[in-house]
Amino acid sequence: MKPSKSTLLWMYETMETSRRFEEIIAKIYFEGKTPAFNMTNGPIPGEMHLSNGQEPVAVGVCAHLAKGDVVTATHRSHHQAIAKGVDLNRMAAEIFGKETGLSGGRGGHMHLFDANVNFGCSGIIAQGMGPACGAALSRKLRNQAGVAVSFIGEGAANQGAFHESLNLAALWKLPVVFVIEDNGWGVSVSKESSTSVERNSVRAAGYGMPGHFVEDNDPIAIYEAAGETIARAREGKGPSLIEIETYRLAGHFMGDAEGYRPEGEKDALFAKDPIPQMSKLLLDEGHADEAAIAELQATAQRRVDEAIAFARESEYAPEEEALTSVFA
Amino acid sequence: MSEDLNTDRHLTIARSMAEAIEQQMESDPNVFVMGEDIAALGGVYGNTRGLLEKFGPERIRNTPISETAFIGATVGAAQDGMRPIVELMFVDFIGVCFDAIYNNGAKNNYFSGGQINVPMVLMTAVGGGYSDAGQHSQCLYSTFAHMPGMKVVSPSNAYDAKGLMNAAIRDDNPVIYMFHKGLQGMGWLGTEPGATVATPEDSYTIEIGKAKVVREGTDVTIVGLAMGVHDALKAADKLATTGVSAEVVDLRSLVPLDRETVIESVAKTGRLIVVDEDYNSYGVSGEIIATVTEHDISKLKASPRRVTYPDIPIPFSRHFEQFCMPNADKIVDAYQSMVKGAAVSV
Ligand SMILES: Cc1ncc(C[n+]2csc(CCOP(=O)(O)OP(=O)(O)O)c2C)c(N)n1
Numbered sequence: 320m321k322p323s324k325s326t327l328l329w330m331y332e333t334m335e336t337s338r339r340f341e342e343i344i345a346k347i348y349f350e351g352k353t354p355a356f357n358m359t360n361g362p363i364p365g366e367m368h369l370s371n372g373q374e375p376v377a378v379g380v381c382a383h384l385a386k387g388d389v390v391t392a393t394h395r396s397h398h399q400a401i402a403k404g405v406d407l408n409r410m411a412a413e414i415f416g417k418e419t420g421l422s423g424g425r426g427g428h429m430h431l432f433d434a435n436v437n438f439g440c441s442g443i444i445a446q447g448m449g450p451a452c453g454a455a456l457s458r459k460l461r462n463q464a465g466v467a468v469s470f471i472g473e474g475a476a477n478q479g480a481f482h483e484s485l486n487l488a489a490l491w492k493l494p495v496v497f498v499i500e501d502n503g504w505g506v507s508v509s510k511e512s513s514t515s516v517e518r519n520s521v522r523a524a525g526y527g528m529p530g531h532f533v534e535d536n537d538p539i540a541i542y543e544a545a546g547e548t549i550a551r552a553r554e555g556k557g558p559s560l561i562e563i564e565t566y567r568l569a570g571h572f573m574g575d576a577e578g579y580r581p582e583g584e585k586d587a588l589f590a591k592d593p594i595p596q597m598s599k600l601l602l603d604e605g606h607a608d609e610a611a612i613a614e615l616q617a618t619a620q621r622r623v624d625e626a627i628a629f630a631r632e633s634e635y636a637p638e639e640e641a642l643t644s645v646f647a
Numbered sequence: 648m649s650e651d652l653n654t655d656r657h658l659t660i661a662r663s664m665a666e667a668i669e670q671q672m673e674s675d676p677n678v679f680v681m682g683e684d685i686a687a688l689g690g691v692y693g694n695t696r697g698l699l700e701k702f703g704p705e706r707i708r709n710t711p712i713s714e715t716a717f718i719g720a721t722v723g724a725a726q727d728g729m730r731p732i733v734e735l736m737f738v739d740f741i742g743v744c745f746d747a748i749y750n751n752g753a754k755n756n757y758f759s760g761g762q763i764n765v766p767m768v769l770m771t772a773v774g775g776g777y778s779d780a781g782q783h784s785q786c787l788y789s790t791f792a793h794m795p796g797m798k799v800v801s802p803s804n805a806y807d808a809k810g811l812m813n814a815a816i817r818d819d820n821p822v823i824y825m826f827h828k829g830l831q832g833m834g835w836l837g838t839e840p841g842a843t844v845a846t847p848e849d850s851y852t853i854e855i856g857k858a859k860v861v862r863e864g865t866d867v868t869i870v871g872l873a874m875g876v877h878d879a880l881k882a883a884d885k886l887a888t889t890g891v892s893a894e895v896v897d898l899r900s901l902v903p904l905d906r907e908t909v910i911e912s913v914a915k916t917g918r919l920i921v922v923d924e925d926y927n928s929y930g931v932s933g934e935i936i937a938t939v940t941e942h943d944i945s946k947l948k949a950s951p952r953r954v955t956y957p958d959i960p961i962p963f964s965r966h967f968e969q970f971c972m973p974n975a976d977k978i979v980d981a982y983q984s985m986v987k988g989a990a991v992s993v
Contacts, residue, residue: 358777359837364965365778416778416964427780427963442782443740444712477711479743505712507688513711574835579687641967645959 322542324606326382328615330538331597331607333381334374335619337398338594340407341369343627344397344414348573356574362415362631365427370398372536372568375593376500377402379541380468380561383549389437389454389467391447394429395500396440399470405433407622411630418636419629425644445471445478448497452484455493455558466494466552473562474505476519485526488558495558496548502567507579520562533563536593539600566591658846659832661693663805664770667812668695668732670850672702675730678816679706681717682734691736692772692831714744718769722752722821725767730816735771738787738825752821753796764819768812773801774827774874774924776972777836781960784968788872788923789930791823792901798855799901801825803876804844805832807899810853818855827873827924839877856903860912864894867918867982870909870935872898875922875973878954882978891982901931906938913939917948920981922973927955949988952981 322330344363351361358365370377373395381402384390392399400410406421413420414428421433429442437454441447451469458465475481476499488495499519503510516522523530529551531544541563548559566588570577577585601607607615658666672678679702680695686709689696699707710717714735721733735741741748752765775784792799798820802808808826815822830842861876862883869879876897883893894912898905913919919939921932932953939951954973962968984991 356835357837358835359965365780365963366783416967424964424967425780425960425962427778429782430780430963442780443743446743474712477713479713479715505683506691507684508709508711512709635964635966638966638970641962641964641970642957642959 320543320546322382322539326542327601327606330378330382330542331601332615332619333378333402334594334597335616336407336622337374337377337401338371339619339623340401340411340626341371341397343623345369345573347627358574363428367428367573368395368571369569369573370395372566372588372593373500373502374398375536375538375541375597376470376498376563376565379538380498380545382542383545384466384468386436387465389451389465390439391451391467391469392431392438392440393444393447393470393472393475394440394442395472396431396470400431400433400438403438404436405431405438406435407626408629409433411626412633415630415633416635417630417633418640419633423636423640423644425641445475445480447471448480448484451495451497452488452493455488455495456491458494464553466496466549468496468498468549470498470500472505473499473501473503473510473519474508474513475499476522477513485523485528485558485560489527492555492557494552494555496545496552497558497560498545499560499562500565501562502565504567504571506571518562520560523560528557529559531559531561533561536563536565536591538593538597568592654845654847656846656848657843658805658809659693659843660802660805660808660826661696661831661833663809663846664694664812664826665696665698666848667809667816667850669698669701671813671816672698672706677729678732679708679729680732680734681708681710681721683710683712683736685709685734690734692826692828693833694770694826694831695734714740715747718744719747719751721767721769722747722755722765725752725765725821726755726763730766732768732770732816735769737783738771738773739782739785741771741787741790748797748821749794753794756820757796765821766819768815768822768824770824770826772828772831773825774829775961775968776829778963778965778968780963784961786825786925786956788825788901788925789934791825792931796821797902798822799825800855800899801827801873801901802899803830803873803897804842805846806844807853809846810851811855811899813850814852814855817852822855825873829874830877839874841877841880853899856900856905858896858898858900858905858908860894860908861897862893862895864892864916866892866916867920868894868896868909868912868916869920869922869978870896870898871922872901872931874924878973878975878978879922881975885975885979886982893982904934904938909935910939910942914943914946917946918985919947919951920978920985921951921953921955922978923953923955924973925956926958927953928958930955949985950991952985952991954978954981
């Protein structure tokens, strides 16, 4: 099913929000880290994994999800969080480690949790997959509506948890969809040199579930594949696997010299940047004119600016607060 | 720490680890390395840098993100007569693959009645302090030290790092080699300059299971390992300005544990502080204190203290994390409260 006009506009605005959010985060990340790069320093310390380039996956999938549906995400989750409707102000504050953050600064960028929209992350590869099965099981056992979506990278398809989760989900016919964001790289290791099959979607057959492959980061095709598989899950017909060819425009984390990329790869990827492609599509197909596009961009920018200002202005919690929240 | 060395070649721990591995690989074709990003990238922490160029991709093997399989494969290759080295990128990831280590690698020598040896090295990065939060900052020293059948080492400087790596590779048992990210010499993580020390080029070993007194003193013994040693040395400097003479013991190995060196030192000073970046409870600090008190409690002039990580997941926010980390000031405070006889709150 093709996305409606309003869905298309939402997809574009959300992609813009995610991109603009990360552009500002990337800039702030380097504050205090120049001339010598030391990730300990600056207003946003620690590792930083950007998702720019991968926005189509997040919006194509999350366009089909309601607040009550569950998403488990990874170390690279800004785009997914934004598309799932995580509170952007509190998300920004969390990335800064502030008291007003989603978790009061305990989790940071790699551990974003927003219970209001059933969103959570794990920094351990493939460890969102079991919990996604569990959320789906919970809905099924209690006869409650809702599906779970587990986002992973293609590197995660070589983890034990991937294979065990696919089997479990198919065996129990769980309402869960596994989404592989295949950006071709696991840190410095290419997919070709780490994966025994050319396409991870074929692995679905080994577990008795449908496997879909979406080429070339195409937001519309992603929307369609996600729509079909999520509807199937909602109808009680069981899980699916979707493999999406997408592109990581940045390094694995900020500070990554990316010496492992073949020459010219980055330029080729930037030439396929999905954001201008999406705005072109809206224009070409008559869903929006230049003014409408500019307005969507301005709305995205306003939200981002507001979130960053909120984060900057927020305070750090008193340090003894670190010791709280270990137990319920 | 380097005064006994006839070299002014200062290496980082990363380079000294790579050099030890290189020399072992040159002399023994059974030594090879596996792990994530260890080949062209040279390891996220630089400790396999240059090895791919020298030994090629058969012996310097990038792996998929499949720790269960490739650490299991390390156990199997070791049992089959090779001396594999495997890198677990962060110790925190042990959760996905622990079985290969603690139920198989660590037990097969025993279960086979000594027929089968498991001469492998698992090298893994530990430690926090750079806001990477609790899935990427733990030490987990005692998790490994607790389970029988594995030797466990953690160097505080490049000289020890090289000698311990050589010993680990030559050892006929599984050795867990825990290197602290903050000592590695990678500037992007922040680094403790005291870990970069004179390191001879010729191959040498440091016996696993031998602690070292790295600073002599008479009033208090401060025991630590890895980053804890540097915190202890800084605390000793501060204490010295107030006329207190602190002795610092670098454990270097946790299994076997050099209990004698600790006992001897405390017999001299009568006071004990243990520094440990691992969680407070059920850990190295408790083991060291129990060792001393079980042996002869009458040697103690004051109840021992520990400066450790609280029993909470490691938070992201910098000021939360720094509030929780051991440091020199906390060690000095521990000494002062100890001599005052203040009760330790539980
Ligand atoms: C179990 C486990 N092993 C290793 C890592 C270290 N690590 C973090 S991200 C990453 C690469 C992941 O690649 P992929 O799944 O393709 O996701 P991407 O980073 O490309 O989004 C690795 C190896 C980890 N976090 N967890």
